[in-house]
Amino acid sequence: MNAIQETDFDRTLHRKSPVELSVRDLHVAYNTLRGPFHAIDGISFDVSPGSVLGLVGESGCGKSTVVKALMRLLPEDAEVTGDVLLDGQNLLTLSPSSLREVRWNKVALVTQSAMNSLDPVLRIGDQIVESIRAHEKVSRDVAWKRAETLFDLVGLPAERLWEYPHQFSGGMRQRAVIAMALSLNAGLLLADEPTTALDPIMQDQIMARLRKVQEMLKRSMILVTHDIGLVAENCNTVAVMYAGKVVETGPVAEVLVTPEHPYTIGLYNAFPRILGENEDRPSLISIAGGMPNLLTPPKGCRFENRCPFATEICGQKEPPLVETSPGRRAACHNATRAAEFRKLGALPETWAADADVNL
Known part of the structure; x- marks a missing residue:
């Protein structure tokens, strides 16, 4: 050449x-005959230069x-709100x-x-x-x-x-x-x-x-x-999405090695990894169930129906995306128990559809 x-x-x-x-509180809803479909529900994230x-x-x-x-580039029936600031300029308010x-x-x-x-x-x-x-x-x-x-x-x-x-x-x-x-x-x-x-x-x-x-x-x-x-x-950084929400963010090396949200833990265990010389290959573990219907989103955590670690509050109140350590955020009521969940999440029986995890 x-x-x-x-x-x-x-x-x-x-x-x-x-x-x-800088994306702040971005919402996207598609108008359908059965009502608004909440495809994106209040997500925020940043991309540094x-x-x-x-x-x-x-x-x-x-x-x-x-x-x-x-x-x-969304169709006309999509309602988009929030702020998308590109070097301080809001793309959502620009003229054509x-x-x-x-x-x-x-x-x-x-x-x-x-x-x-x-x-x-x-x-x-x-x-x-x-x-x-x-x-x-x-x-x-x-x-x-x-x-x-x-x-x-x-x-x-x-x-x-x-x-x-x-x-x-x-x-x-x-x-x-x-x-x-x-x-x-x-x-x-x-x-x-x-x-x-x-x-x-x-x-x-x-x-x-x-x-x-x-x-x-x-x-x-x-x-x-x-x-x-x-x-x-x-x-450099990662934002993990589930059912229109960001559930965990932070540096890649930290989020993928020590995930704090149960969904991120499930993703990690479902993905094949290169192992060390003396390591046994773990089973790939799938997450049972499916995402909720976003025409009628649940009032609590959207992952609650698939989460083996869900507690009573998870079905009643939506968890906010809060800082768990410098540079890291997770949307989980039980994020402080992430180390315990990672150990249990490495077991295939934890993610079985009929699993009864004793927390």
Whole structure:
């Protein structure tokens, strides 16, 4: 692959600063014939400049809805309230014209379905050029040079810019989508399940490219995933979601090693781990049951019906997300007993549907 010469336009974009994101009390409700569906219910989190936040949880917990709410890409029947402050600017109150200036320039989205994100009748290079020229007053030649730089950055030959999406493999299409998201070097990248439907080797290559870009350009990033392994490898902090709520937050190395919320404990025990030389491989443990109906959310803890450690108060009162130690927060009435719960949570019988854990 020939070395790509950096242009003045590239250098200008690379001088952009990473951004700080602060989400406060975000609510998203979809209006349905049976009433509002509370997909996101009062979540808050922060992304420091140049850091990576992992947003993790099982399918249906609301992770992708959060990302779409940040970009204001939800359908018209969705009611969104709260504050989404990007360097102090509230994205939820911007006019359509102001929002267009923010998208791609300050915040960009890497979607989970590359084939659905690319126009099948336009060459990849033309699509990247179009996205650049929609926001910057540059010539087509300058925009094409930028596209070549981006392809070099994500490990694709520049000559492939002349090809159509159907001529790319799944992994190559995903890299092209990443290149497009990076076209204007936005300060915040939203990566929504960027490795879905890819084989493990390609997943690793895609995430390696994203890590390289994030570290080299010092971009802020939110990685949305159900894969704890991806969070462990790529994120500084993590927010664990369940049924539209954030139930635990903190540094990755602490939350994944010593989880304090029963749901996080269950996720940890359901995920395969690399063991030491003399360690026995533990059984993978699934969490029995399913999430509550968010048309009629329970008044107490939303995990109460699946939690083997639930006590009487858990079904009566919603637990707030409170600080349990510096930099860590958990939404559990019994968070002070987390060490006890971790020991019991390592036993398969604890998570059985008919389990009766004596607390």
